[in-house]
Amino acid sequence: MSARGEVFLAALGADAERLHPEILAQLRAPVAVERAEGVFAVAGSPFGRLGALARPVVGPRMLVTRHARDVPFTLITRPGRSATGRATLDTIREFRFPGATQFITDRLTESTVPGLVRNVLGIRGRVELIEACSVTDRGALRMRTRRVALRLRGRRFALRGILGISVDLEDGWDEVHGRRTIDMRARNPLFGTVLEYRGWYRHLDEAEPPTP
Template identity: 35%
Template sequence: MPDVPAPQSPWEAAAGEALSGLHPRLLPYFRAIPAGSVGRGQGVFARAGTPRRWLWPVLWVLGRQGVLFAAWQHDVPFAVTNRPGVDDSGAPLVRAVRTFRFASGERRMVDAVTATPSGLVDHLGHRRRWSADLVAHARDGALTMTSGAMRLRVGRRSVALPAAVSPRVSLTEEFDEAVGRQRVSVTLDAPLVGRIYEYTGHFDYSVEPDDTGGTAS
């Protein structure tokens, strides 16, 4: 009987041996989640959203899609749930739900990271209408990811936003030895406009049995 390849996460499929350079406490987050298990994290964002209220009408629309939110707050409790799966081509996929507990109410950001022959792709929102290629690098025990052009799915077509208006995502996942917790920092910047969204904070993360049957966050 031929050997069956071990399951991989999208990050393992795309980054391969580069993950070996990560801090050991980050590996559960980026390695494959076993079948029947789920990754869960709890923490606090030191800040989340944007104070630039003139952007909020657009963010309100994106908030309904589960992408970004019209809010700005410090010390925001949050939770993240990661579930493994495969996409239509059979490639590894991780579905994530990040629950932000703002003072104004609970908001959920959803995305799905997949691995393609050209690298990682992050599909954003409940219907995955937004997507971006991600380039991942491991350095000094941390994983950094930056996005290429943003794309919008219109019907069956995927349309790349012009470079002049396409936002750029920068993400860093690291382990903070000073506090013994994982730290995430995400920024979203647009040409001419500058910083349009961000969140950063610490959290604890573990992989545990999925007692919800994969239907709850």
Template identity: 40%
Template sequence: MTGERGEPLRVGDPVPGGSVFLQALGDEARKLHPEVLKYVAGAGTVGSTVLVEGEFTVAGSRYGRLNLLARPFVGPDLFVTRYERDVPFRVENTIAQEGAAGLGLKSERVFMFRSGPQRFVDVLLPSPRRGRLRNRVGASRRVELELSCSVTESGFLRLSSERAWLLLGPLRIRLPTFASVRAEVIDGFDDEAQRNTVRAEVRNPGLGTVLEYRGTFSREIV
């Protein structure tokens, strides 16, 4: 991606059009809760990072180590193998170049399970479809979800997956429903506690919920 004058973007340059969320939402972004808007807007410059720290009331997957069976196909840092309550976590959201795919929002989530930390990483990229984002998950970026972006009646951001693909080199294979997942993430704000909130659930039609987490956090730009 280049700047207004066609020059390559550098660290510290403003992100054209704002964050990927603002690009996808367009005028709908004005309906967001003010604190949610601050979060989804990010720092607004290339290379900037928003650091998130908080605690999940519940987090992980009930399928445990069975999730490792999918690793040869989808790569590492996608599924977690624990399911616990009161799990501290840390997230780093960084605006960075994702190769030929362009400028995106890279996220690294670290779940601090009692048995040891586990990571879940992904990158959000703009989509040519209005109100949509491309979400490439895992360190190998072999799975891509198409996310629909909307604003709830409470002013929270809702991300819902609609279609999924397996990326194998130049091949882009649409996953059938039975082999795919449906994800929903809601980013909100607790006015009483004055903290951001998050709730996420990833479901497979046959297996049910394969990943979930919900909790509260605070944020800072570093």
């Protein structure tokens, strides 16, 4: 059984001690599979169903084609190890939009470079982000994109300039309500915000992930 946030702890190193005590305690807790529930004040893609046009390229469970407010969501996380022994974290995000439930999946893997993690998105893992982990002045975990690549037919294509995506995510702690907060925005230089979600969540008892 691995620590819930071992991939983040490995990336942050000694800087992890600057995290809010509640967040640090949760990241250090040993779990097998875990479920969290929350509500996004706003979530989705402003492009709506137009986003489906990219699905043949990036594959399933990487995009959402709705945009709404007050969206209930579920996180299923499974920490583990790669074949080379590096810490990993598999996540399923379930967005319960009005009239449709949609999913985004990813796998985070500890990098050999301190401060960085590798994030592979979607079931087919065609989009790869290299993200820098840091701690904000308020003790939140922050992740910001350093590089983006598309993997197709065994080749890796770096996405730069107008083809690039910058992701900025902040995972913090709400002292008043005693719960985690999440704020993520993915932007493209040409089209602006392509995906966003912000809200709160709480960890629940250990649970098995839903059947895909």
